[in-house]
Amino acid sequence: MKHQSTILIVIVISQFLCTSLWFASNGVINDLIVNFHLKDGALGHLTSSVQFGFISGTLAFAIFTIADRYSPSKVFFVSALLSALFNIGVLWNGHHLMSLLLLRFFTGFFLAGIYPVGMKIAADYYKEGLGKSLGFLVGALVLGTALPHLLKGATNMFSWKSVILITTCLSVIGGLLMLIMVPNGPYRKPSQKLNLFAFFNVFKNHKFRSSAFGYWGHMWELYAFWAFTPVMLKVYSDLHPAVSFNIPVLSFLIIGIGGLACILGGYLSQKIGIKKTAFMALLLSCGCCLMSPFIFINESESLFIIFLSFWGMVVIADSPLFSTLVAQNAPPEIKGTALTIVNCVGFAITIISIQIINSIRSYTDSHSIYTILAIGPILGLIALNSKTKTISNN
Template identity: 40%
Template structure:
């Protein structure tokens, strides 16, 4: 079994990543039936989403401070985090009606996810170093599908008891962890037995090229999750203008976010010929341009706005795997895990104020609120100028 898995390391890691990250938005996916049964509203959903984000940030910082990401095998951390996350996610069913306990378990779920997503990136780099940009595109594409899935579930599982999909996500996470454990660590990253910590994790920031990549990634993250949060609101506005049923909101929201999977895969294919830096620059510039134009075109026919949202959804995530590949290539080789953990922690950290800002201003500013996302692409592109273009492979 192990030998068979090692013949196809990338599909195994990508599948395990999809299964493991199904925990991320598991509550969002059952929210309609869940909120009806427990009498909760959208503010509580927002807090639960932010709790997971805060847990993920805390987890990535913990990995960086302790150096666990480079001191122990990535496959073991991934498997342990998947199983623990599955148990915590299943435990949510028992405490869901008690908001403080529910928020705590969502926070701990985010902690566990910090052992899945960054370590999945490290494993991809360890198994497929010659085409990391294309390989990471599949990994981030699966994360994008996991983000979109709750919107699909909102439309498709209204009659299902909300506990079932949650427990299903836990089962998938366990399967993903076991797959990665059997696969094991890749052969292409040096092992480090020394004492590592936050200081070593931050050491990559002394490298100008890594610093430029990290700056571009942080700008991208300011825009990404806030945009994903706004998608249902923007879609609902256009459907109302069309006079169509609001039941179409989750289906269109799923499609607009899920199209980012296509953007990731296409970007990965282009990166093999044109380079990761070429793809990342143009994807970030495209999403920034749509962000700039969108509110000024808000009086156009609704179909035009929906097309723009699809373009935005395609471009907004296509640069993410390329930033990760560039970060791995520019960080000190023995500190890749810690460096990626620090970069992820800071990147996800900026998603919190961005989400809070646009959600609080939506009612007053509607479509114009998207301009608050524009500083992300602009500052990211400015920072990314410090990375000199590399020759195509």
């Protein structure tokens, strides 16, 4: 059995490489709009299509308890290959909006075998310090999600197709690494039979429900913030003509810095507790939502970037902590299914918030629209503030 630290490094790298597919279309959205004659609202639709695919995938994986019945590393590998296949399909020149939406849907569908399954694999290797371990793992997700923006910013002299091609190759490499280097973990307890009701039964646990509700409140805000980070930068530069942003690179930095926050949050949780750290991060991100209208009218370009960077940190810092709470409160034999179904509902919520923001933007230029994102954190804070005794903060 390989050393745990080596296993974690491989899982983190694989997760980073494969999740680069998530926002591949967002990183080149302006090129897609021009090349395929799409409308400006295509950003929200393409983002939601990936989310909807991910939701459908996680629901299917949860119902059939895929990650618990089969080797999770093999599930990860197959999912990485299929996601890459649908991602590279974007390179065809004859696309229209519907065909692009279908490709992004199926890319998202098989991402369901990457993100939650990667967390399941980590949980199979770690009992103690799971919060710190998942901090590294979700940090890899954040960097993978942000990578297409950096690739676009760094390859402006090349065709946008290079971004799609690179992310496709990275996913294949990530899948191979997981298959070859990560065997089943020592704490894995495979489910012996198909249980179509497993994902319902897990919600009977009150502590599990509280963790799940906190995660869902966080998800209302997270992907909408990520999806509209380039839009916020564009709006600010339009309001202040003297400002000249490299929007793709800044988008990468603002989203990517959240990866560091996940790691720091994991270490902090070992000092003050998982639930307390998650509560603090969710409270701070809620404050950013409520303060967002005022930051657009300030004249300081540096202050605007600092604010978005701070928001980019606190908006994701609680994610691995919620996943840790979910994993620790789920029965070992359906841990993968529990993580998957919580992800499923969480990503369904992201579609609602993204589409609400997308729709409101077509009717108003108000800078207050992002305050709507505070709804999720507020409800999540209420769930976390439950009087029920919490689990051990390992």
